[in-house]
Every structure is written in structure tokens, then in C-alpha cells.
Amino acid sequence: MRERQQRQRYEEVYARTYVDLVRFVVRRGHPTDQAEDVVAEAFVVAWQRLKDLPADVGEARAWLFGITRRLLLAKQRSDTRGQALSVRIAGQAAVDGTTIEHDDLVATSVDLAHAWGRLTAMHQEALSLSVFEGLTGAQAAQVLGISSVAFRIRLSRARRLLKHGLGPPDVVVAAPDRRPADPHRMPTSSEKGYV
Structure with a gap:
């Protein structure tokens, strides 16, 4: 039985x-x-x-x-x-063989593929397990062999990086009474918001 x-x-x-x-x-x-x-x-x-x-x-x-x-x-x-x-999101159709025909969807797919390609394999995997595979945080952590907390941190970073990669480019505007920011200077803790 x-x-x-x-x-x-x-x-x-x-x-x-x-x-x-x-x-x-x-x-x-x-x-x-x-x-x-x-x-x-x-x-x-x-x-x-x-x-x-x-x-x-x-x-x-x-x-x-x-x-x-x-x-x-x-x-x-x-x-x-x-x-x-790595995790592929563009280039080859999924198992169901669907294709995208609408111009806006194609442009969005290209933007997403570009932003996705800029993510590390670790961040791609975290997003994939959560979004594509539909696993809970605990289940995805189990798949990766890490703690649930570590997975949540990894997923949060991956989402932030992907969102940043999809957003408009950052424009640095200097205040009239200040010099433009030096891209090689490390910000102080107060500039990072740690005060």
C-alpha cells in the first residue's frame, strides 16, 4: 500500500x-x-x-x-x-513556441534582454527561480542551497539592478553653487544616507 x-x-x-x-x-x-x-x-x-x-x-x-x-x-x-x-530570456522561443509581433513589445523585449544580459548569473538565477519558475523564496533558497534570508537579499538586489538597467539613464545635474560630482571620488557615509 x-x-x-x-x-x-x-x-x-x-x-x-x-x-x-x-x-x-x-x-x-x-x-x-x-x-x-x-x-x-x-x-x-x-x-x-x-x-x-x-x-x-x-x-x-x-x-x-x-x-x-x-x-x-x-x-x-x-x-x-x-x-x-546563465538564464536566457530572449533569442529562442520558450517551449510553447510563442513569438512577439507587436513593435512595442519587441522594443520592450530588446530592452529587457539588454538589461538582463547585464545582470550576473547569480542575479539572473534568483529572478528566474522567482519569476519564471514561480517558486517561493524558501523553495528557491532550497534549490540554490542557501538560506531564505540570503535568497531574499539576492532577489532584492537582482530586482533593483534589473530595474536600474531598464530605467532611463541617470542624469547628473550639478547645483549652481557646487562643482559637478567627481565620478572617481567615493561618497561619504552621510552622502550614502548612513548618518
Whole structure:
């Protein structure tokens, strides 16, 4: 009876997670057929560790994202040592094959892709797990192997950096009675707002 319940739980998690995991891998630059292979391998690991499969579907989903991410990192280490795992948001359509036709959406996509490309792989990963994969902070932290607090800080920084990258360029306007700011001078603590 216990084995039957575990199998049913595994099948439920498989049905609810498979497509999301394929998209997760595709967004990291792998063709769909390779993504399906990686996800199949992740589910093999999950089957082998069935007793470790969390009872909650959301937690099980996060657990599988963690397994898939580790498989990608291992594959990447064996393929090309030293390159960061990146998350792609433009250039290749998602698994569903949708395309953007409207000019404004294309321009926005280009701006977003440019700002996204300026983020570090660490910040891309934090945003991806939260936005694209829909994981909670605790689940994303579990995937990355860090604390929930560390993930919240990382996500907050990533959001701020992305927002800054999408915003209009900063314009420095000097007050009439002051010299323009020296870009090489470090601000004092009062200028940073630490007073």
C-alpha cells in the first residue's frame, strides 16, 4: 500500500512539474530535446530517491528544480569548465513556441534582454527561480542551497539592478553653487544616507 501511495505521489508531481522543468532547462540555453533528456534524468534521480520526495507538491517541485539545476551544473562542468550557468530570456522561443509581433513589445523585449544580459548569473538565477519558475523564496533558497534570508537579499538586489538597467539613464545635474560630482571620488557615509 505504501509503495502504491508513493508511486501516485510521484506521478502527480511528474504531471505538475515536467513542462515547467523543461522550460527551466530551455531558458538556460539548451535545445528542447536536450532539455527533455535532462528532465528525464532528474525524474530518474527522483524515482531512485522516492523516499526523499517531499509530501507537499510545491516542496516536491522545488526539490526537483534543485536536482535539475545540479544536473545542469554537472553537465556544464563536464562540457565547458569555468563558464557561468546563465538564464536566457530572449533569442529562442520558450517551449510553447510563442513569438512577439507587436513593435512595442519587441522594443520592450530588446530592452529587457539588454538589461538582463547585464545582470550576473547569480542575479539572473534568483529572478528566474522567482519569476519564471514561480517558486517561493524558501523553495528557491532550497534549490540554490542557501538560506531564505540570503535568497531574499539576492532577489532584492537582482530586482533593483534589473530595474536600474531598464530605467532611463541617470542624469547628473550639478547645483549652481557646487562643482559637478567627481565620478572617481567615493561618497561619504552621510552622502550614502548612513548618518
